């Protein structure tokens with residue numbers, strides 16, 4: 351028998367719950383409202399852009415920091431939506447999805463022993479990315495029922511060892527959108543403790559009536575200490591293209607580029623051109639995207655309410671948290687039971703929390719699905735009775 355070749359730093363990671371639940375859903379022919387990617391394609395015009403890029407020879411390695419065309423489009427988009435003045439040459443780096451941007455950021459900024467604050471529940475790759483850089487995750491909880499943080503808890507999380515805070519607004523899995531006041535609170539603490547803010551804004555355009563997305567980078571004093579991360583996957587419904595980016599001061603980009611050049615080096619060239627065209631779509635595209643998801647949100651909210659799952663109304667992103675306490679099963683048992691007996695897949699929340707945390711009794715459903723998928727799920731969920 352050979353020895354265990356697996357490095358200690360990855361031994362604790364396990365298989366992602368998304369893979370596990372999707373496999374179980376396939377086995378039982380369940381409607382999959384678990385994994386958060388659309389089961390429909392984005393705009394035809396962007397598919398055409400990608401075909402055109404391939405047909406016109408945009409097929410070799412892209413520039414490592416990203417094709418100038420896309421970096422310019424990212425800078426224009428930042429000015430149009432947030433009034434930011436961004437230098438596309440020195441203040442933007444294109445990455446292979448937000449995933450690569452987050453990994454690069456942790457490798458670029460975190461020294462072994464540095465503390466990184468994360469809001470719990472968190473997107474499941476945050477903690478592994480921190481750990482792979484040798485960092486120490488420090489969690490601040492977003493508390494039920496409305497999933498907001500207690501200012502005192504946030505304040506207590508900051509220490510001289512804090513190097514960065516990882517923010518995700520609009521938030522996966524809860525749909526919380528931080529208010530200006532909450533962003534200001536974070537910004538003040540970042541300045542007091544000389545901390546870097548990393549804001550994952552992949553859902554920046556999936557935002558519902560009554561909420562406004564705030565970019566922490568635009569708060570005075572945060573310009574040089576914020577790395578804004580976003581991607582084309584959610585905004586244009588092409589998650590498989592894996593085009594993402596970081597926006598931030600030149601000194602931050604220099605560090606990011608050092609990692610990016612030695613991990614993936616460059617991101618798929620034709621999809622960079624198509625994403626540039628996407629970012630230049632008119633304001634009506636963005637308004638329709640949000641309105642369309644809002645209609646799907648409202649539909650699923652009603653279905654989950656009727657099923658006695660007491661869903662929490664999200665202000666952004668495309669997930670709904672539903673309480674499974676009434677069904678007298680823990681979230682893990684409930685989501686397996688829901689797949690096997692009712693035929694609908696959701697995601698239990700354990701992987702969104704640190705191992706020592708008390709995990710609340712809810713599951714996450716997504717509504718980034720075709721109407722027919724949501725309607726099929728609704729018919730099945732009607733069978734749920736308390």
Ligand SMILES: Cc1ncc(COP(=O)(O)O)c(C=O)c1O
Nearest residue numbers: 447448449473522552581583594
């Ligand atoms: C909060 C959050 N960040 C990052 C990502 C990954 O983005 P990308 O597909 O661009 O790598 C996701 C995807 O689900 C996400 O929900």
